[in-house]
Amino acid sequence: MEIAASLGPERLHQVMTELVSRSVAVVEHYGGTVDKFTGDGIMALFGAPITLENHAFRACLAALELQQVARGQAVEVARRDGIDLQIRVGLNSGRVITGEVGATHLGYTAVGAQVGMAQRMESVAPPGGVMLSESTARLVEDRVVLGERETVHIKGFATAVPARRLLAADLEHRRKARDDSRLVGRQSEKDALAELVDRAGRGEGTIVAVTGRPGVGKTRLVRESVTTASSRGFEAFVTYCESHTRDVPFHVISRLLRAVFGIVGLAGEQARARVRSQIPEAGAEDLLLLNDLLGICDSGCPDISPDARRRRLVNLINAVSLARPGPAIYIVEDAQWIDSVSESLLADFAAAVPGMRATLLVVYRPEYSGTLSRIPGAHLFTLAPLSDSHIAELIKGLLGEHPSVRGLSMVIADRAAGVPFAAEEIVRDLAERGELEGDPGACVCVREVRDIHVPASLQSIIGARIDRLSATAKRTLHAAAVIGAQFDTELLGSVLDSTPDSMDVAPLIETALVEQIAFTPHATYAFAHPLIQMVAYESQLKTGRSELHRRVAAVLQRTQGGFTGQEAAVVATQYAAAGDLRDAFDWHMQAATWYGARDIRAARKSWQQALRVADRLPLNEPDRLTMRIAPRARLCGTAFQVGGTPADTGFDELRALTTAAGDKKSLAVGMAGHLTTLTFNAHHQEAAGMASEFATLVESIGDPAMTVGLFYAAAQAKWEAGEMSESMRLAQRIIDIADGDPTMGSLVIGSPLANANAVKGAAGMSLGRPGWRDDLEEGVALGRSVGATTRPFVQLYKYAAGTQNGAVLPNAQDVAQAAETLEVAQRSANNTAVAYALLNRATTLIHTDSEERSAGFEFLAKAREMFVDQQLIVALRRMSDIEIARERARSGDLEGAIELASAVIVEQFDTGEMIFRGPATTVLVEALLSRGSTADINDAEHAIDRLAAVPTEPGFVLHELPVLRLRARLDRAHGDEAGYQQFLERFRAKAQEADFEGYLAQAEAME
């Protein structure tokens, strides 16, 4: 307390308070308890009152961190007060008497000689140092770095006592168990990897894939690269995949990001604060999305569409990685078990890696052929088994060179077949069986080689090693295998009843079956190799294993509060493995609900699993039929959102089940999705046919919100098939029931009312009915006030259909409106809506004939790419092609225009699509007439006749108008000027009557 005098009481108090509160946090972080404040220090206990494994080691970690914290604070104190602040820490281990000493207000404390010894260690520690008593040093010496043994004299004590300084606790130390062996061979791979890491360090990010059979040394090579990278200043972040979580969406990416943000083991506000501090410039909503992904959100997830969420997360992840001050290496282990959502997010991340100071390293077994095995520009390393000489060298390292092991080495090399892991396991097995004596690397074989049996398969070797464990250790291993590749003592303890003798991890570590990978907040372990976990899992009796799964599920269910989708999905998976199908079903459905707002593909994964579980229910299960229907209805209802075809919706099965159950509602939900899928895939006639049945079904349910919410599917199908009056009738029905409420029935689309107005307007437009424009405008205006997704959808009727068909001539306001809508969509709407918004933006620019025409075509290209890649409405892809064909003709590429327009027309006639045949025929005919050969003129005439012959509803102008216009042009091509004038006049009059401003303008231009 030399500093007391220099600081003065007030400042001393301030400094001490800060130091103590930081110290308390450190102690608690490592599971210790602060026992008391001693005036100029604190006393802390580890291992009491709460029994802690590794209490001595935890205390060491805490002590080192205390010194670090103090050094941090010392900087400020030195600056302000000119004083060198340093603290001393002493540790001792031994039995103490603990409990409520004396009056209760004194609280819990420990007393006894051992406590005194700790204080003495503190008194002899050098400033800024940590001193351990002999007893503590003995407990931790294999895990920490200690100074030489010293003999210290303690004031007031006659005899000197031994003590050692604690210098460092090498956390990497714990990983050494298996890696102690020298790396054999793989030098060229190691060098090549080092070169790729160097390149990344210079800013040319690299992607590396490492593959090879189990046990061949992939993980080992990766660890070597991590060491290389770390020595060059890279930070390393690892995530791994497990076979039992491959159906848990987001699992792997969220684990990787938790490592990146350094929040492993942190929860709640602490975790959120750390994330926030690392991306100070992120907006509140983005932060919320990220917290939600990391599973540390404390409020609801923002109301934006799953696709937008995904886009923003990808941007965020890339931005975070780009903004890192130093280089980083990201590792994805065992990608053969990756969940599909993480896979696709990582693929997006990979695309940005080349621009970062980063290496992305993906490791997988040969059976994996997913996206991450095909990242463009990735450097692939396929690890072959080690050569004979290398495996011999490896075995020599394990056995040594005693003459007695020579024969055995050859047998092992033969069995291992170049797989290092096999060699290691065989040697362990032999040592455990007593066939080998002595230390690793210096073994002696006590028997004749020919008398020693070496099992042929790796599995049976591992199985035999597990069999040799005590009953408790084996049970511990079995429970661990059910939990996963990594497990902590808390969960393990709960699953195994947590009585002290029900759990025994130590022998598992001694036999190198598992290794400890973390000490806080709970001791955490990992299987030393995936194959060990697999054998430990599969070698259990089924009933015992089911029971363990059941317990894991129950404990997870108990310990977790609000469930994220991943947590719910893990619980579901555990119940399913336990054979508790009902529980599994409920949890899968719960997971799906959570995912539904975040990622539709993820939600569908959960519905698919719920479906499988429901199908496995016994026939006499009371709600079996209902449970089989529920996920099917959702899957059928959402297939179009992921580019599904009519064959993917499962509609026939749903229809059969719902009919058996008399469940009209589920049938209606599913049929709405199926109808939309038919429409998206251009099965227009089938869709229109089903739309009638669907409308009748929905009406018969008699639920107004449902009618409003689902009728759009029918109205839309009828419209695209050209049944315009019927489309108008259905739209009107929605308008009547919704009675001005824009969000009534917003099951699938944000505003059925807005959509109904737009459809009614568009159908009216197709018939040239007065008032169509007002309806269309009303829909667009309503859509504007509703949501980011409804808005571009509604605008399609005006900007895509209306504009291309000559009904709408976009003005500056339309251009602005489409631009704004695109921006909103990109921020928060789903991909489909973004594609629509791009198309609307494109057509408004192209048809206003502004200087921004070329920008319009760029938007068009993007929209088209999305239509194709994501299998969205085929009719709109064709609609884009019509614009492209017209532009080709305009730029003189008549061949190209004719070819493309002809192809579009063929498809239109094949599918029965009725909206865009007029514009397609127009482009074709004009290009033919411009080329102007006799054959061309004949073809043009044919094309016009073909369009004119399409049967339509009376009053349908979408064909009539272009036919009039094209006939005029044809007559002129024939030199028939009178005919030309006549048709032009009829065209103008009709356009006037139908209020088609685009065509009217064209009529003016044709004079």
Ligand SMILES: Nc1ncnc2c1ncn2[C@@H]1O[C@H](COP(=O)(O)OP(=O)(O)OP(=O)(O)O)[C@@H](O)[C@H]1O
């Ligand atoms: N070249 C090598 N030299 C020395 N030891 C090696 C070598 N390659 C692998 N090993 C050792 O063999 C064991 C298995 O290797 P590793 O875990 O890397 O296999 P893997 O290919 O990742 O297998 P899996 O596909 O099952 O994950 C490890 O203990 C590792 O240290």
Ligand SMILES: [Mg+2]
């Ligand atoms: Mg591996």
